[in-house]
Amino acid sequence: MPRPVDPTRRGFLSRTALLAGAVLIPPVTSACSRTQPGTGAPKGDATLLDRLREQGFVRVGFAGEAPFGFQDGGTLAGEAPTLHREIFTALGVPELRPALTDFGALIPGLLADRFDVVSAGMAITPERCAKVLFSDPEFVSPTALMVRKGNPLGLADLASCAERGVTVGVLTAAVEASYAKASGVAPSAVKALAKQQDGLDALVAGRIDAFALTGISLRWLAKVNEGADVEVLEPFVPELDGKPQYSPGGAVFRPGAGALRDAFNRELSGITGDPARYVRLIGRYGFTEREVPPSSLRTADLCRA
Template sequence: MALTDSREAGSIRRRSLLVGGAALGASGFALGGTGCARVPSGDALARLRSQRTVRLGIAGEVPYGYIDEQGAFTGEAPELAKVVFKRLGIDRVQPVATGFGSLIPGLNAQQFDVVSAGMYIKKERCAQVLFSDPEYQMLDSFIVRKGNPLGLRSYDDAVRKRARLATGTGYAQIGYAVAAGYPEKDIVILQDQVAGLNAVESGRVDVFAGTALTAREVVKKSSRAEATEAFAAVVDGKEQIDGGGFAFRLTDGDLRDAFNAEIHKMKRSGELFRILRRFGFTESEMTTLTAEELCR
Protein backbone atom coordinates (compact mmCIF):
# COMPACT_ATOMS: atom_id res chain seq x y z
CA MET A 1 0.00 0.00 0.00
CA ALA A 2 1.31 3.39 -0.86
CA LEU A 3 1.73 4.85 2.57
CA THR A 4 4.53 6.57 4.39
CA ASP A 5 5.43 7.41 7.94
CA SER A 6 5.58 11.20 7.43
CA ARG A 7 1.81 11.53 7.78
CA GLU A 8 0.95 8.31 9.58
CA ALA A 9 -0.60 10.13 12.53
CA GLY A 10 -3.82 10.40 10.57
CA SER A 11 -6.52 7.87 11.42
CA ILE A 12 -9.07 8.46 8.68
CA ARG A 13 -10.91 5.30 7.68
CA ARG A 14 -12.58 4.38 4.43
CA ARG A 15 -16.33 4.76 4.32
CA SER A 16 -16.65 1.00 4.05
CA LEU A 17 -15.21 0.62 7.52
CA LEU A 18 -17.93 2.80 8.97
CA VAL A 19 -20.47 0.47 7.45
CA GLY A 20 -18.51 -2.72 8.03
CA GLY A 21 -17.57 -2.11 11.63
CA ALA A 22 -21.15 -2.68 12.75
CA ALA A 23 -21.43 -5.73 10.54
CA LEU A 24 -18.35 -7.67 11.57
CA GLY A 25 -20.33 -10.09 13.66
CA ALA A 26 -22.20 -11.18 10.56
CA SER A 27 -19.21 -11.41 8.25
CA GLY A 28 -18.81 -15.16 8.59
CA PHE A 29 -15.63 -15.18 10.70
CA ALA A 30 -15.18 -15.86 14.37
CA LEU A 31 -14.86 -12.56 16.15
CA GLY A 32 -14.75 -13.62 19.77
CA GLY A 33 -12.30 -11.66 21.94
CA THR A 34 -9.04 -13.38 22.77
CA GLY A 35 -7.12 -10.72 24.65
CA CYS A 36 -7.93 -12.05 28.12
CA ALA A 37 -7.67 -15.76 27.34
CA ARG A 38 -5.23 -17.84 29.37
CA VAL A 39 -2.68 -19.19 26.91
CA PRO A 40 0.62 -20.94 27.40
CA SER A 41 3.79 -18.92 27.29
CA GLY A 42 6.17 -19.59 24.43
CA ASP A 43 6.46 -18.67 20.80
CA ALA A 44 3.83 -16.63 18.99
CA LEU A 45 2.84 -19.41 16.59
CA ALA A 46 2.11 -21.82 19.46
CA ARG A 47 0.17 -19.13 21.27
CA LEU A 48 -2.05 -18.39 18.27
CA ARG A 49 -2.62 -22.08 17.62
CA SER A 50 -3.76 -22.42 21.22
CA GLN A 51 -6.10 -19.43 20.85
CA ARG A 52 -7.24 -20.70 17.43
CA THR A 53 -7.68 -17.07 16.37
CA VAL A 54 -5.39 -14.48 14.83
CA ARG A 55 -6.32 -10.81 14.95
CA LEU A 56 -5.50 -8.91 11.77
CA GLY A 57 -5.02 -5.14 11.77
CA ILE A 58 -6.50 -3.59 8.62
CA ALA A 59 -6.75 0.04 7.54
CA GLY A 60 -9.66 0.00 5.11
CA GLU A 61 -7.93 0.68 1.80
CA VAL A 62 -9.24 -1.00 -1.31
CA PRO A 63 -7.92 -3.40 -2.57
CA TYR A 64 -5.41 -4.13 0.19
CA GLY A 65 -7.55 -4.79 3.28
CA TYR A 66 -11.07 -3.54 3.87
CA ILE A 67 -14.68 -4.36 4.73
CA ASP A 68 -16.94 -4.18 1.70
CA GLU A 69 -20.44 -2.74 1.30
CA GLN A 70 -21.98 -6.03 2.46
CA GLY A 71 -19.86 -6.07 5.63
CA ALA A 72 -17.55 -8.81 4.33
CA PHE A 73 -13.93 -8.78 5.46
CA THR A 74 -11.77 -8.94 2.32
CA GLY A 75 -8.85 -7.52 0.34
CA GLU A 76 -5.70 -9.05 -1.08
CA ALA A 77 -3.89 -9.21 2.27
CA PRO A 78 -6.78 -10.59 4.39
CA GLU A 79 -7.67 -13.18 1.73
CA LEU A 80 -4.04 -14.27 1.65
CA ALA A 81 -3.95 -14.32 5.46
CA LYS A 82 -7.00 -16.59 5.65
CA VAL A 83 -5.24 -19.20 3.52
CA VAL A 84 -1.83 -18.97 5.18
CA PHE A 85 -3.00 -19.01 8.79
CA LYS A 86 -5.31 -21.95 8.17
CA ARG A 87 -2.30 -23.88 6.90
CA LEU A 88 -0.43 -22.85 10.03
CA GLY A 89 -3.16 -24.40 12.18
CA ILE A 90 -5.08 -21.22 13.01
CA ASP A 91 -8.63 -21.53 11.73
CA ARG A 92 -10.17 -18.19 12.65
CA VAL A 93 -9.22 -14.67 11.61
CA GLN A 94 -10.55 -11.58 13.33
CA PRO A 95 -10.35 -8.20 11.57
CA VAL A 96 -9.48 -5.17 13.66
CA ALA A 97 -10.16 -1.96 11.73
CA THR A 98 -8.05 1.09 12.55
CA GLY A 99 -6.50 4.14 10.92
CA PHE A 100 -3.33 3.48 8.97
CA GLY A 101 -1.25 5.52 11.38
CA SER A 102 -2.42 3.27 14.20
CA LEU A 103 -1.36 -0.01 12.61
CA ILE A 104 2.21 -0.27 13.87
CA PRO A 105 1.46 1.25 17.31
CA GLY A 106 -1.56 -1.04 17.63
CA LEU A 107 0.50 -4.08 16.69
CA ASN A 108 3.15 -3.28 19.25
CA ALA A 109 0.47 -2.56 21.88
CA GLN A 110 -0.95 -6.07 21.18
CA GLN A 111 -4.28 -4.76 19.93
CA PHE A 112 -3.87 -7.29 17.12
CA ASP A 113 -1.35 -9.95 16.17
CA VAL A 114 -0.44 -9.11 12.58
CA VAL A 115 -0.79 -6.12 10.26
CA SER A 116 -2.65 -7.37 7.19
CA ALA A 117 -2.85 -4.24 5.05
CA GLY A 118 -0.37 -4.64 2.18
CA MET A 119 1.94 -2.21 4.00
CA TYR A 120 4.94 -0.91 2.06
CA ILE A 121 8.19 -2.25 3.48
CA LYS A 122 10.30 0.80 4.33
CA LYS A 123 13.60 1.14 6.17
CA GLU A 124 12.07 3.31 8.91
CA ARG A 125 9.36 0.75 9.59
CA CYS A 126 11.80 -2.15 9.65
CA ALA A 127 13.20 -0.74 12.91
CA GLN A 128 9.74 -1.08 14.48
CA VAL A 129 8.36 -4.34 13.09
CA LEU A 130 9.35 -7.53 11.29
CA PHE A 131 8.09 -7.82 7.73
CA SER A 132 7.27 -10.87 5.71
CA ASP A 133 8.71 -10.98 2.22
CA PRO A 134 6.43 -8.88 -0.01
CA GLU A 135 3.48 -10.42 -1.78
CA TYR A 136 3.57 -7.76 -4.51
CA GLN A 137 5.62 -4.91 -5.98
CA MET A 138 4.14 -1.64 -7.14
CA LEU A 139 4.79 1.46 -9.25
CA ASP A 140 2.94 4.79 -9.13
CA SER A 141 0.30 6.29 -11.39
CA PHE A 142 -1.66 9.54 -11.63
CA ILE A 143 -5.40 10.06 -11.84
CA VAL A 144 -5.90 12.90 -14.33
CA ARG A 145 -8.74 14.34 -16.38
CA LYS A 146 -9.58 12.52 -19.62
CA GLY A 147 -6.97 13.17 -22.26
CA ASN A 148 -4.41 14.21 -19.62
CA PRO A 149 -4.55 17.88 -20.75
CA LEU A 150 -1.41 18.89 -18.82
CA GLY A 151 0.59 15.89 -20.00
CA LEU A 152 1.44 14.76 -16.45
CA ARG A 153 3.43 11.51 -16.41
CA SER A 154 5.88 11.99 -13.53
CA TYR A 155 6.43 14.03 -10.38
CA ASP A 156 8.89 16.16 -12.33
CA ASP A 157 6.06 17.02 -14.73
CA ALA A 158 3.84 18.05 -11.82
CA VAL A 159 6.57 20.34 -10.50
CA ARG A 160 7.47 21.83 -13.88
CA LYS A 161 3.86 22.53 -14.86
CA ARG A 162 2.86 23.70 -11.39
CA ALA A 163 0.01 21.24 -11.32
CA ARG A 164 -2.33 21.18 -8.34
CA LEU A 165 -1.32 17.83 -6.86
CA ALA A 166 -3.21 15.74 -4.33
CA THR A 167 -2.58 12.39 -2.72
CA GLY A 168 -3.94 10.33 0.17
CA THR A 169 -3.49 10.50 3.91
CA GLY A 170 -0.14 8.95 4.75
CA TYR A 171 0.65 7.91 1.18
CA ALA A 172 4.28 7.38 0.14
CA GLN A 173 3.54 9.65 -2.81
CA ILE A 174 3.87 12.64 -0.47
CA GLY A 175 7.57 11.93 -0.07
CA TYR A 176 8.04 11.16 -3.75
CA ALA A 177 6.50 14.48 -4.79
CA VAL A 178 8.62 16.38 -2.27
CA ALA A 179 11.77 14.59 -3.48
CA ALA A 180 10.99 15.86 -6.98
CA GLY A 181 10.78 19.43 -5.67
CA TYR A 182 7.05 19.84 -5.09
CA PRO A 183 6.43 22.02 -2.00
CA GLU A 184 4.94 19.81 0.70
CA LYS A 185 2.74 22.65 1.96
CA ASP A 186 1.06 22.79 -1.45
CA ILE A 187 0.13 19.09 -1.62
CA VAL A 188 -3.59 18.56 -1.08
CA ILE A 189 -4.14 15.65 1.33
CA LEU A 190 -7.35 13.70 0.78
CA GLN A 191 -8.90 10.69 2.47
CA ASP A 192 -8.27 8.13 -0.26
CA GLN A 193 -8.28 7.46 -3.99
CA VAL A 194 -12.07 7.82 -4.24
CA ALA A 195 -11.82 11.35 -2.85
CA GLY A 196 -8.91 11.88 -5.25
CA LEU A 197 -10.99 10.85 -8.24
CA ASN A 198 -13.78 13.18 -7.17
CA ALA A 199 -11.33 16.07 -6.79
CA VAL A 200 -9.89 15.50 -10.27
CA GLU A 201 -13.31 15.13 -11.88
CA SER A 202 -14.55 18.34 -10.27
CA GLY A 203 -11.43 20.28 -11.26
CA ARG A 204 -10.36 21.03 -7.68
CA VAL A 205 -6.97 19.45 -8.42
CA ASP A 206 -5.13 18.54 -11.62
CA VAL A 207 -3.74 15.22 -10.49
CA PHE A 208 -4.06 12.63 -7.73
CA ALA A 209 -1.00 10.47 -7.10
CA GLY A 210 -1.37 6.89 -5.90
CA THR A 211 -0.31 3.34 -6.66
CA ALA A 212 -0.75 2.09 -10.19
CA LEU A 213 -3.26 -0.48 -8.97
CA THR A 214 -5.50 1.90 -7.03
CA ALA A 215 -5.41 4.47 -9.84
CA ARG A 216 -6.40 2.08 -12.60
CA GLU A 217 -9.11 0.44 -10.48
CA VAL A 218 -10.78 3.63 -9.28
CA VAL A 219 -11.10 5.19 -12.76
CA LYS A 220 -12.82 2.17 -14.32
CA LYS A 221 -16.29 3.65 -13.87
CA SER A 222 -15.32 7.25 -14.60
CA SER A 223 -16.10 8.99 -17.87
CA ARG A 224 -14.14 12.12 -16.90
CA ALA A 225 -10.85 10.78 -15.59
CA GLU A 226 -8.16 8.27 -16.54
CA ALA A 227 -5.03 6.72 -15.05
CA THR A 228 -1.62 7.42 -16.52
CA GLU A 229 0.85 4.68 -17.41
CA ALA A 230 2.61 3.29 -14.35
CA PHE A 231 5.98 4.84 -13.59
CA ALA A 232 8.71 4.59 -10.98
CA ALA A 233 9.19 7.60 -8.71
CA VAL A 234 12.79 8.81 -8.54
CA VAL A 235 14.41 9.70 -5.21
CA ASP A 236 18.06 10.79 -5.09
CA GLY A 237 18.51 9.54 -8.62
CA LYS A 238 17.18 6.05 -7.87
CA GLU A 239 13.94 4.58 -9.17
CA GLN A 240 11.62 3.41 -6.43
CA ILE A 241 9.91 0.03 -6.72
CA ASP A 242 7.89 -0.60 -3.60
CA GLY A 243 6.77 -3.90 -2.11
CA GLY A 244 3.98 -4.62 0.34
CA GLY A 245 3.97 -7.26 3.05
CA PHE A 246 2.64 -8.34 6.44
CA ALA A 247 4.05 -6.84 9.64
CA PHE A 248 4.77 -8.74 12.85
CA ARG A 249 6.09 -7.73 16.26
CA LEU A 250 9.88 -7.75 16.60
CA THR A 251 9.56 -10.57 19.14
CA ASP A 252 7.52 -12.78 16.79
CA GLY A 253 10.22 -13.98 14.43
CA ASP A 254 8.97 -17.58 14.60
CA LEU A 255 5.55 -16.51 13.38
CA ARG A 256 7.00 -14.36 10.60
CA ASP A 257 9.29 -17.18 9.45
CA ALA A 258 6.45 -19.72 9.35
CA PHE A 259 4.33 -17.22 7.41
CA ASN A 260 7.18 -16.59 4.97
CA ALA A 261 7.62 -20.31 4.32
CA GLU A 262 3.98 -20.56 3.21
CA ILE A 263 4.20 -17.41 1.07
CA HIS A 264 7.21 -18.82 -0.77
CA LYS A 265 5.35 -22.07 -1.50
CA MET A 266 2.42 -20.07 -2.87
CA LYS A 267 4.70 -18.00 -5.07
CA ARG A 268 6.29 -21.11 -6.56
CA SER A 269 2.94 -22.79 -7.24
CA GLY A 270 1.26 -19.68 -8.68
CA GLU A 271 -1.40 -19.73 -5.96
CA LEU A 272 -0.37 -16.31 -4.70
CA PHE A 273 -1.10 -14.67 -8.04
CA ARG A 274 -4.41 -16.49 -8.33
CA ILE A 275 -5.50 -14.86 -5.07
CA LEU A 276 -4.16 -11.39 -5.86
CA ARG A 277 -5.43 -11.12 -9.41
CA ARG A 278 -9.01 -11.11 -8.10
CA PHE A 279 -8.16 -7.69 -6.68
CA GLY A 280 -6.72 -6.25 -9.90
CA PHE A 281 -3.07 -7.24 -9.59
CA THR A 282 -1.17 -8.21 -12.73
CA GLU A 283 1.64 -10.73 -13.22
CA SER A 284 4.09 -7.82 -13.57
CA GLU A 285 3.24 -6.89 -9.96
CA MET A 286 4.33 -10.25 -8.57
CA THR A 287 7.80 -10.03 -7.08
CA THR A 288 10.94 -11.87 -6.03
CA LEU A 289 12.03 -8.97 -3.81
CA THR A 290 12.72 -9.78 -0.17
CA ALA A 291 12.00 -7.85 3.00
CA GLU A 292 15.73 -7.74 3.66
CA GLU A 293 16.34 -5.95 0.35
CA LEU A 294 13.53 -3.45 0.92
CA CYS A 295 14.59 -2.78 4.51
CA ARG A 296 17.99 -1.68 3.23
Protein backbone atom coordinates (compact mmCIF):
# COMPACT_ATOMS: atom_id res chain seq x y z
CA MET A 1 0.00 0.00 0.00
CA PRO A 2 1.69 3.24 -1.06
CA ARG A 3 2.38 5.89 1.56
CA PRO A 4 1.86 9.12 -0.34
CA VAL A 5 2.01 12.41 -0.30
CA ASP A 6 1.70 15.73 0.94
CA PRO A 7 1.93 18.58 -1.40
CA THR A 8 2.62 22.12 -0.96
CA ARG A 9 0.23 24.17 1.03
CA ARG A 10 -1.50 27.43 0.68
CA GLY A 11 -4.61 28.53 2.19
CA PHE A 12 -7.96 29.49 3.25
CA LEU A 13 -9.11 30.54 6.69
CA SER A 14 -11.19 27.83 8.29
CA ARG A 15 -14.78 28.59 9.20
CA THR A 16 -14.86 25.93 11.88
CA ALA A 17 -15.24 26.60 15.57
CA LEU A 18 -12.25 27.18 17.81
CA LEU A 19 -10.29 23.94 17.98
CA ALA A 20 -9.06 22.39 21.18
CA GLY A 21 -5.30 22.46 21.65
CA ALA A 22 -4.79 25.48 19.40
CA VAL A 23 -2.15 28.06 20.19
CA LEU A 24 -3.17 31.61 21.01
CA ILE A 25 -1.83 34.12 18.50
CA PRO A 26 -0.40 37.24 20.08
CA PRO A 27 0.29 40.35 18.02
CA VAL A 28 3.41 39.85 15.90
CA THR A 29 6.19 42.10 17.10
CA SER A 30 9.67 42.61 15.79
CA ALA A 31 12.68 41.74 17.87
CA CYS A 32 16.41 42.10 17.49
CA SER A 33 17.84 38.93 16.00
CA ARG A 34 20.96 37.34 17.38
CA THR A 35 21.51 35.28 14.25
CA GLN A 36 23.38 36.05 11.07
CA PRO A 37 20.82 37.41 8.57
CA GLY A 38 19.48 34.81 6.14
CA THR A 39 21.34 31.82 7.62
CA GLY A 40 20.12 31.22 11.17
CA ALA A 41 23.74 30.83 12.26
CA PRO A 42 24.10 32.05 15.85
CA LYS A 43 25.96 35.20 16.79
CA GLY A 44 28.30 34.93 19.74
CA ASP A 45 28.42 31.77 21.84
CA ALA A 46 24.70 31.00 22.04
CA THR A 47 23.25 28.32 19.78
CA LEU A 48 19.93 28.99 18.10
CA LEU A 49 18.16 26.46 20.32
CA ASP A 50 19.74 28.00 23.41
CA ARG A 51 18.49 31.41 22.28
CA LEU A 52 14.97 30.09 21.74
CA ARG A 53 14.98 28.49 25.17
CA GLU A 54 16.21 31.71 26.75
CA GLN A 55 13.53 33.85 25.11
CA GLY A 56 10.81 31.22 25.62
CA PHE A 57 9.30 31.30 22.13
CA VAL A 58 9.94 30.28 18.54
CA ARG A 59 8.74 32.36 15.60
CA VAL A 60 6.77 30.28 13.12
CA GLY A 61 5.53 31.19 9.66
CA PHE A 62 2.25 29.72 8.41
CA ALA A 63 0.09 30.26 5.34
CA GLY A 64 -3.48 29.94 6.56
CA GLU A 65 -4.24 26.57 4.98
CA ALA A 66 -6.45 24.15 6.86
CA PRO A 67 -5.90 21.53 8.06
CA PHE A 68 -2.11 22.01 7.93
CA GLY A 69 -1.67 25.39 9.60
CA PHE A 70 -4.35 28.06 9.88
CA GLN A 71 -5.71 30.83 12.04
CA ASP A 72 -9.14 30.34 13.52
CA GLY A 73 -10.72 32.86 15.86
CA GLY A 74 -7.39 34.31 16.96
CA THR A 75 -5.70 30.94 17.40
CA LEU A 76 -3.08 29.00 15.50
CA ALA A 77 -4.43 25.54 14.68
CA GLY A 78 -3.77 22.58 12.42
CA GLU A 79 -1.44 19.64 11.91
CA ALA A 80 1.90 21.47 11.81
CA PRO A 81 1.35 23.93 14.69
CA THR A 82 0.02 21.12 16.89
CA LEU A 83 3.02 18.89 16.23
CA HIS A 84 5.44 21.80 16.48
CA ARG A 85 3.98 22.98 19.78
CA GLU A 86 4.43 19.48 21.18
CA ILE A 87 7.99 19.25 19.88
CA PHE A 88 9.20 22.72 20.88
CA THR A 89 7.65 22.36 24.34
CA ALA A 90 9.68 19.16 24.77
CA LEU A 91 12.76 21.12 23.64
CA GLY A 92 12.14 23.76 26.32
CA VAL A 93 10.50 26.38 24.09
CA PRO A 94 6.86 26.57 25.25
CA GLU A 95 5.43 29.28 22.96
CA LEU A 96 4.83 29.42 19.21
CA ARG A 97 4.80 33.04 18.04
CA PRO A 98 3.18 32.94 14.60
CA ALA A 99 3.27 35.13 11.48
CA LEU A 100 0.65 34.71 8.76
CA THR A 101 2.29 34.85 5.32
CA ASP A 102 1.33 34.07 1.73
CA PHE A 103 2.48 30.56 0.88
CA GLY A 104 4.90 31.75 -1.79
CA ALA A 105 6.51 34.12 0.75
CA LEU A 106 7.20 31.47 3.40
CA ILE A 107 10.69 30.48 2.26
CA PRO A 108 11.75 34.07 1.45
CA GLY A 109 10.46 35.13 4.87
CA LEU A 110 12.38 32.34 6.56
CA LEU A 111 15.59 33.27 4.75
CA ALA A 112 15.03 36.91 5.69
CA ASP A 113 14.86 35.88 9.37
CA ARG A 114 11.21 36.85 9.81
CA PHE A 115 10.67 33.51 11.57
CA ASP A 116 12.67 30.51 12.76
CA VAL A 117 10.62 27.68 11.26
CA VAL A 118 7.90 27.26 8.64
CA SER A 119 4.90 25.54 10.21
CA ALA A 120 2.74 24.89 7.14
CA GLY A 121 2.97 21.24 6.06
CA MET A 122 5.23 22.19 3.15
CA ALA A 123 6.14 19.50 0.61
CA ILE A 124 9.73 18.31 0.62
CA THR A 125 11.07 18.82 -2.92
CA PRO A 126 14.62 18.94 -4.36
CA GLU A 127 14.07 22.53 -5.51
CA ARG A 128 13.20 23.65 -2.00
CA CYS A 129 15.95 21.54 -0.43
CA ALA A 130 18.46 23.58 -2.44
CA LYS A 131 17.40 26.66 -0.45
CA VAL A 132 16.40 25.47 3.02
CA LEU A 133 16.60 22.57 5.49
CA PHE A 134 13.63 20.23 5.97
CA SER A 135 12.78 18.11 8.96
CA ASP A 136 12.02 14.43 8.57
CA PRO A 137 8.54 13.89 7.07
CA GLU A 138 5.66 14.76 9.40
CA PHE A 139 3.03 13.04 7.28
CA VAL A 140 2.22 11.60 3.88
CA SER A 141 -1.00 12.19 1.96
CA PRO A 142 -2.05 11.13 -1.54
CA THR A 143 -3.17 13.60 -4.16
CA ALA A 144 -6.88 13.63 -5.03
CA LEU A 145 -9.40 15.42 -7.21
CA MET A 146 -12.45 17.34 -6.13
CA VAL A 147 -15.17 17.22 -8.81
CA ARG A 148 -18.83 18.09 -9.13
CA LYS A 149 -21.09 15.65 -7.32
CA GLY A 150 -21.72 12.49 -9.29
CA ASN A 151 -18.40 12.89 -11.15
CA PRO A 152 -20.19 13.63 -14.46
CA LEU A 153 -16.96 13.60 -16.49
CA GLY A 154 -15.84 10.22 -15.14
CA LEU A 155 -12.51 11.47 -13.82
CA ALA A 156 -10.17 9.43 -11.64
CA ASP A 157 -6.76 11.11 -11.66
CA LEU A 158 -4.73 13.71 -13.56
CA ALA A 159 -4.09 11.33 -16.45
CA SER A 160 -7.84 11.03 -16.97
CA CYS A 161 -8.08 14.84 -16.88
CA ALA A 162 -5.52 14.97 -19.71
CA GLU A 163 -7.36 12.32 -21.72
CA ARG A 164 -10.66 14.21 -21.49
CA GLY A 165 -9.16 17.66 -22.04
CA VAL A 166 -10.72 19.13 -18.91
CA THR A 167 -9.67 22.23 -16.98
CA VAL A 168 -7.83 21.51 -13.72
CA GLY A 169 -7.51 23.96 -10.84
CA VAL A 170 -4.33 24.01 -8.74
CA LEU A 171 -3.04 26.31 -6.04
CA THR A 172 -0.49 28.93 -7.05
CA ALA A 173 3.08 27.71 -6.36
CA ALA A 174 1.81 24.26 -5.33
CA VAL A 175 3.27 20.96 -6.58
CA GLU A 176 0.02 19.88 -8.24
CA ALA A 177 0.82 22.14 -11.21
CA SER A 178 3.90 20.07 -12.03
CA TYR A 179 1.95 16.85 -11.46
CA ALA A 180 -0.68 18.00 -13.95
CA LYS A 181 1.93 18.89 -16.56
CA ALA A 182 3.70 15.53 -16.12
CA SER A 183 0.36 13.76 -16.53
CA GLY A 184 -0.20 15.41 -19.89
CA VAL A 185 -2.64 18.16 -18.93
CA ALA A 186 -2.15 21.06 -21.36
CA PRO A 187 -0.72 24.22 -19.73
CA SER A 188 -3.72 26.17 -21.04
CA ALA A 189 -6.00 23.75 -19.14
CA VAL A 190 -4.33 24.39 -15.77
CA LYS A 191 -5.83 27.27 -13.80
CA ALA A 192 -3.90 28.69 -10.84
CA LEU A 193 -5.96 29.70 -7.80
CA ALA A 194 -4.91 31.73 -4.80
CA LYS A 195 -6.50 29.64 -2.06
CA GLN A 196 -8.44 26.46 -1.41
CA GLN A 197 -11.84 28.10 -1.19
CA ASP A 198 -11.25 29.62 -4.63
CA GLY A 199 -10.88 26.09 -5.99
CA LEU A 200 -14.19 24.90 -4.63
CA ASP A 201 -15.94 28.08 -5.76
CA ALA A 202 -14.49 27.81 -9.27
CA LEU A 203 -15.59 24.18 -9.47
CA VAL A 204 -19.15 24.93 -8.38
CA ALA A 205 -19.32 27.86 -10.83
CA GLY A 206 -18.10 25.67 -13.72
CA ARG A 207 -14.86 27.61 -14.29
CA ILE A 208 -12.85 24.42 -13.72
CA ASP A 209 -13.75 20.75 -14.04
CA ALA A 210 -11.55 19.38 -11.25
CA PHE A 211 -9.51 20.73 -8.35
CA ALA A 212 -6.25 18.88 -7.59
CA LEU A 213 -4.80 18.93 -4.07
CA THR A 214 -4.01 16.47 -1.29
CA GLY A 215 -6.85 14.25 -0.23
CA ILE A 216 -6.55 15.60 3.32
CA SER A 217 -6.95 19.19 2.17
CA LEU A 218 -9.87 18.40 -0.11
CA ARG A 219 -11.71 16.37 2.52
CA TRP A 220 -11.33 19.27 4.94
CA LEU A 221 -12.52 21.74 2.31
CA ALA A 222 -15.61 19.62 1.64
CA LYS A 223 -16.25 19.33 5.38
CA VAL A 224 -16.27 23.09 5.97
CA ASN A 225 -18.45 23.59 2.88
CA GLU A 226 -21.06 21.03 3.86
CA GLY A 227 -23.84 20.94 1.32
CA ALA A 228 -21.70 22.11 -1.61
CA ASP A 229 -22.40 20.17 -4.82
CA VAL A 230 -18.96 18.52 -4.88
CA GLU A 231 -17.27 15.26 -3.98
CA VAL A 232 -13.69 14.12 -3.37
CA LEU A 233 -12.48 11.16 -5.42
CA GLU A 234 -10.21 8.36 -4.22
CA PRO A 235 -6.59 9.51 -3.77
CA PHE A 236 -3.84 8.55 -6.22
CA VAL A 237 -0.06 8.88 -6.47
CA PRO A 238 1.06 11.02 -9.44
CA GLU A 239 4.36 10.45 -11.21
CA LEU A 240 7.17 12.69 -12.47
CA ASP A 241 9.65 11.14 -14.89
CA GLY A 242 8.18 7.74 -14.11
CA LYS A 243 8.74 8.08 -10.36
CA PRO A 244 5.90 8.10 -7.80
CA GLN A 245 5.58 11.48 -6.11
CA TYR A 246 4.78 11.00 -2.46
CA SER A 247 5.74 14.61 -1.54
CA PRO A 248 5.68 14.22 2.25
CA GLY A 249 5.46 17.46 4.21
CA GLY A 250 7.73 18.72 6.95
CA ALA A 251 8.97 21.66 8.97
CA VAL A 252 11.39 24.05 7.28
CA PHE A 253 14.50 25.67 8.78
CA ARG A 254 17.12 28.12 7.53
CA PRO A 255 20.49 26.88 6.27
CA GLY A 256 22.80 26.94 9.27
CA ALA A 257 20.06 25.79 11.66
CA GLY A 258 20.99 22.12 11.34
CA ALA A 259 21.41 21.60 15.08
CA LEU A 260 17.89 22.90 15.71
CA ARG A 261 16.51 20.75 12.89
CA ASP A 262 18.25 17.67 14.31
CA ALA A 263 16.86 18.30 17.80
CA PHE A 264 13.41 18.76 16.25
CA ASN A 265 13.78 15.46 14.35
CA ARG A 266 14.63 13.55 17.52
CA GLU A 267 11.37 14.66 19.12
CA LEU A 268 9.39 14.15 15.90
CA SER A 269 10.57 10.53 15.64
CA GLY A 270 9.02 9.84 19.02
CA ILE A 271 5.65 10.97 17.64
CA THR A 272 5.71 9.37 14.18
CA GLY A 273 7.07 6.19 15.78
CA ASP A 274 3.96 5.97 17.97
CA PRO A 275 0.88 5.95 15.70
CA ALA A 276 -1.53 6.13 18.63
CA ARG A 277 0.14 9.28 19.93
CA TYR A 278 0.26 10.71 16.40
CA VAL A 279 -3.48 10.26 15.90
CA ARG A 280 -4.20 11.51 19.41
CA LEU A 281 -2.39 14.76 18.63
CA ILE A 282 -3.66 15.54 15.11
CA GLY A 283 -6.54 13.16 14.47
CA ARG A 284 -8.96 16.06 14.94
CA TYR A 285 -7.58 17.50 11.69
CA GLY A 286 -8.31 14.36 9.67
CA PHE A 287 -4.93 12.64 10.06
CA THR A 288 -5.00 8.89 10.63
CA GLU A 289 -2.46 6.10 10.84
CA ARG A 290 -2.53 6.10 7.03
CA GLU A 291 -0.80 9.49 7.11
CA VAL A 292 2.03 8.35 9.44
CA PRO A 293 5.24 8.50 7.37
CA PRO A 294 7.09 5.18 7.14
CA SER A 295 10.49 5.16 8.86
CA SER A 296 12.12 4.25 5.53
CA LEU A 297 11.04 7.56 3.99
CA ARG A 298 13.99 9.88 4.52
CA THR A 299 14.34 13.56 3.75
CA ALA A 300 17.82 13.06 2.33
CA ASP A 301 16.35 10.76 -0.32
CA LEU A 302 13.48 13.12 -1.07
CA CYS A 303 15.90 16.01 -1.56
CA ARG A 304 17.85 14.26 -4.28
CA ALA A 305 16.98 15.52 -7.74
